[in-house]
Amino acid sequence: MQAAAIELRAISKRFGGNVANDRVDIRIESGTIHGIVGENGAGKSTLMNILYGYLKADSGAMLVDGSEVEISQPRHAIAAGIGMVHQHFMLVEPLTVLENMLLGSEGGVTLKRGMTAARREIARIERDYGLEVDLDAVVGELAVGLQQRVEILKALYRGARTLILDEPTGVLTPQEADHLFSILRNLKMQGRSVILITHKLGEIMRVTDRVSVMRRGQMVAHLETRATSREQLAELMVGRAVLFQVAKGPARPGPEVLRVEALDLKDERGVARLKDLSFSVHAGEIVGVAGVSGNGQSELLEVLGGMRSPTRGSIAIRGKMTCWRSIREQGVAHVPEDRLRNGLVRGMKAYENAILGYHRRRDYGGFFLSIRTILSRTRDWFSRYDIRPHDVFLNATSFSGGNQQKLVMAREIEHGPVLLLIGQPTRGVDVGAIELIHRRIVELRDQGMAVLIVSVELEEIMSLADRILVMADGRISGRMPTAMADERAIGMMMADGDAVAAD
């Protein structure tokens, strides 16, 4: 058996208490396109950053062409024939393509000589792989797809035999993605290896030869692409770990609280993120939105939370049409997915964070803030949610991640909303707190609150939600009561939209 182009053995990496990679093994055969799939935070990027020398593994070995190598800096990786194309390009925009190629490998004091030699060499690579780019074009003026091509060219020019692409299609139009895939096939034909990191299952099915699935820092499967299916991959990605069973009685849905109709959202680049969404949430029920991350769930939360305006469509709260900006005043509370970035102002004190978004309410004063009220409420929440240290004057930064989360939860829950939006309720929360949060959510439902949960943890949706919406590629690809749902069916719906996008 021929030695693998790349082989990683028992790579482990921890960040503090978090295990990002747990004894990961992977073999990349030369002349293949190898996909690595997994949800956000599954450890794919960490693994690739270790391979490219940005991070150093705590333990494990790396082999290139059968012999063990030490890679602790990107230049070691380059020397070992590994190239990487990042999600965010590492190009100097005001320089030309040729000048970008030469960065870091100028070859000699006088640029001129290096340039002529380089021009010949690059032209040859372009021919060999069908990677045409105008070498004298200014990079900043090129389309995104072409910039990506420059990155690939740069890696090849530096002698990469194995190319890592991190979410390469995230920024591309479908046509550009097609081009990219044909380039990758070309590379494969010439005997080079490609590692393709993505969470889009359609792409995996289209271009890869083999695929490895990561979940929570571990490799859970290595498969021949021919011998697998999207559904199987989706299931493997999401996993079926032991659930925390939430004790809850049946829902007693009341009147409709939220009604969304024909909601569309295009982002700044004009790419459609939400496509024709319609659904409703009733008082006294929990609706869970499932889906592989990056399929529009975050955007949905942002629109419902009043953070951005929809391109089209309507949102009604308790039968009243609302403008997206004033949605909070209608009784919508929002626990954002990225609580530490959006949900808190880390340079401000805990009690000030306790009213973020609600500070305009009359009970917090008129022109002046009634600090006494704020303090007493915050102290109350601190003890009820057991937020530590028990000092409301500390800056938000002084609290651990879990305690910051609890502060946001407390704020959003305790302001008496009619509709509670929660993104990734238990992301970054320790085990004890998960239970507390889940129990509280069910309690709120039983008190008649309408709750919408977005989570990439399918098990969380299954155990909490009364009804499930599945999102894929910006649409709702399935809806059902939880009682009638099974994970296989949901996994298929999650893959469904992806198939539409890719084919």
Next chain:
Amino acid sequence: MAAARRGLSFWIDIGLIPLINLAAAFLVSGLIVLLIGENPLRAAWLMIYGAFGYGEAWGYTLFYATNFIFVGLAVALAFHAGLFNIGGEGQAYLGGLGIAIVGTFAGFLPRFLAIPAAIFSAALVGGIWGLVPGWLQARRGSHVVVTTILLNFVAASLMAYLLVNVLIRPGQQSPETIVFPHAFWLPQLWTWLGPFGVDLGRSPLNASILLALLCCILFWLLIWKTKLGYEIRVVGHNRDAAVYAGINVGRIVIIAMILSGALAGLMAVNEVLGAQHRVILGFVAGYGYVGIAVALMGRNHPIGIILAAILFGALYQGGSELAFDMPRVSRDIVVVVQGLVILFAGGLEHLFGPLLQARLMRPQRSQP
């Protein structure tokens, strides 16, 4: 334990580090004075005596400090909204225009109306000059740093045009307005305090300093005690969170720039209503830029700004005294000394900080 550590760290940050920075700045300045062939200790003494040694010195030091408090507050307010307002110079200059308009065309006003009207007008025109970059930032995405700098030049040209062609006092050479009627003169403090035996010489220190202190209090209330200030700080700290909280970021940016411009505009009250009683070409003399250093050193807090403003007032007054008594130390050397203080206090703030923190904190950190 944790509390004790915070306490120590706080005092190092607020007290010790500024002192060390200041000492370092004076040390380097001393070397320069030595290089010129003068005695640095005598120079230091002349400077300190010149700034605080006698009544008139105090008067001038605090007069300059009044300017710096206004522009320092202006820079700090914008900073709380995450904006770097470099346009204090132009906004203060335009504040002078506000006064000139009232003083020239409404000279008939009785005193109890004249002064409030002039103060309001200074803040208004300065505020408008702040509104422009604020609006451009909020609605067009033009960076305030760039637009405020550019508007400083526009302000200078506009004022030169108006002072030479429109507002100039008829029949004379100097590009300046008429001397405004007495109703527009703010009382100078030596006239008040003289009878009580406080000697301020004939320094231009005037009632504006009370206005400046009032602004400090209002600033503190606004930023830390009101909902508007709350929104300003949220925008300044974390725009994502501001959007999340439903704060209209563009509106806050505009309001912060208006208030910032208005504060800078009030600097003209001290210079024009308090001292010159007319608007002179170039009366801002770079004070607006010093405001940046004052805000930086004062950690964007009114108390810190007052202290930093007094320091810079002392540098200005003591420096001019030094240039007077030591002819070899020219006014350019004085500027170098001022620059060194800014460099060490602002730019090199992190030079001694971490070193000192590490040294003083180590014994405590070792015990869990």
Next chain:
Amino acid sequence: MLKSIGAAIVAMTLLSTATVVRAADFQPALIFDMGGKFDASFNEAAYHGAEKFKQDTGISYLEFEITNESQREQALSRMARRGANIVVMAGFSFATPLETLADQYPDTKFVIIDAVVDKPNVESIVFKEQEGSFLVGMAAALASKTGTTGFVGGMDIPLIRNFQVGYEEGVHYVKPDDKVLVNYAGDTAAAWSDPAKGNELAISQFDRGADVVYHAAGATGRGVLQAAADRGKLGIGVDSNQNGLYPGHVLTSMVKRVDVAVYEAFKEAQGDGWKPGTRVLGLREDGVGYAVDDHNASILTTDMRQKLEAAKAEIIAGKIVVKGYQPN
């Protein structure tokens, strides 16, 4: 640059030696304006006058350079309190502070240049810049072959407009149809010290057909004169005699004898000749004029000089009235 550093060093050496022989009974003082004493123009001329006095008499003087408006009053009273017998202020901006302070120090003699302050202990010295400018305007018109001449001012203020208008009157006195191009370097104090800008403005005037350019722009004017030399055209200097800067390319200089004014004020106060009141220094008093020396003898021809002298006599006799700039 090197030159001014050199001048600074010389000045410092002079100062340090002079302090030793300080005369206790007579103490003159000089206050410079914001431009600073080495502005190669107005303030520097005042400085030279004071230096000459020091060399001649061995009496040193107190000096101060203003950096902001509040320092004017402060410097004035400081000088008076230090026992200065006579305080000379270079610049019209001192007028208002002097008006408020003159009465407080009745025993101190004050001299203000370029402005009029009517107080019993103040002498005001003003120059008829328009008269000198008139003559160099004539010279420009006589030397011009293209029928177009130029004027580059520093900062656009009434004082400089007086130079400009006098110059225009002179040009038109010789050739009523000649064109005069006018540019100012700017609206801020930086307009006095921006030779690159002066160079640029002069070149643009040459490109528009001018072949003689007069500047009244302090250090900015250096660039004007250099542009003239580079382009093989003619420049006209101002305040001091600048003929020697680019020999053969400086037609003449409109000299304004600030140095003489300062020197004489010190001298008179030292004796008993000092009198308050207003002194207007024009062509008649030799307060302004045009410079003739070896450097420009060949370009400012005898014929031209005769015409200038004739006009000068008529101005002195009052037959030609140079109006200058009339502020509204």
